[in-house]
Amino acid sequence: MKAFFGVLFSFVLVITLFAQSDTAEIPAYHKQAPATAEKLPPILPREQLWGPAFENAYQVHAYELAPKVSKIIYQLPCYCYCDHIGHKSLRTCYESTHAAHCAVCLKELYYAYDQHKKGKTVAQIRQGIIHGQWQQIDLEAAAGMN
Numbered sequence: 001m002k003a004f005f006g007v008l009f010s011f012v013l014v015i016t017l018f019a020q021s022d023t024a025e026i027p028a029y030h031k032q033a034p035a036t037a038e039k040l041p042p043i044l045p046r047e048q049l050w051g052p053a054f055e056n057a058y059q060v061h062a063y064e065l066a067p068k069v070s071k072i073i074y075q076l077p078c079y080c081y082c083d084h085i086g087h088k089s090l091r092t093c094y095e096s097t098h099a100a101h102c103a104v105c106l107k108e109l110y111y112a113y114d115q116h117k118k119g120k121t122v123a124q125i126r127q128g129i130i131h132g133q134w135q136q137i138d139l140e141a142a143a144g145m146n
Contacts, residue, residue, distance in 0.1 A: 025081075026077050027078050027079060027081050027082070027083045028077060028087065028088050028089060029074075029077040029088075030074050030088065030089050031075070033074060033122075034071060042095065043063065043091070044063055044096060044097065046064065049064075053100035056143070058110075058140060058142050058143040062094075062100075062109045062110065063099070065109065065145070066091075066094040066099075069113050070091060072112055072116055073090040073091040073094070073108075073109060074089050075126065076108065076122075076125065076126055076129055077090065077129060077130065078108060079104050079108065079129070079132075080093075080102050080104035080105055082098065082102075082105075090105065090109065104134075107135065108129055108134045110137045110142040110145060111128065111129065111134035111137050112129070113145060114137075114145060
C-alpha cells in the first residue's frame with residue numbers, strides 16, 4: 001500500500017511540474033491599438049529624462065523612441081511582469097521611470113522599434129517578444145538606433 005501511494009504521489013508531482021512549465025504566463029497587453037478618442041497617459045517627456053535613472057545613453061534614447069511606437073508598445077506584453085504591479089502593457093513602463101531601471105523593458109522597446117522599422121506587424125512583433133527574441137538586444141549598441 002505504501003508503494004502505491006508513493007508512486008501515486010510521484011505521478012501527481014511530475015504531472016504538476018510539467019503542467020506548470022507548459023503554461024508560461026504571458027504578461028498583460030492590449031489586443032488592439034488604442035481607440036482614436038482614447039487619451040493615454042503621456043510617455044515621460046525629454047525634460048524629465050535626467051538623474052540616476054538616465055545615466056546611460058540607451059536609457060534616454062529608449063524614451064525618445066517610445067512615442068514613435070506608442071501604439072505598438074501599447075499592444076505588447078512586458079516580461080519583467082510589471083503587470084503584477086498594475087501595468088497594462090509595455091507602454092505603461094514608459095509613462096514613468098520604470099523602464100529606465102529595467103533591462104527587460106528597454107530591450108523590448110528596442111526590439112519592437114527595430115522590428116517595426118523592418119516592416120513587421122504588431123502581431124509578429126508580439127510573437128517575437130513572447131518567444132524571447134528581445135533578449136538578444138545589446139543595449140549599448142541600441143543607443144545608436146534610429
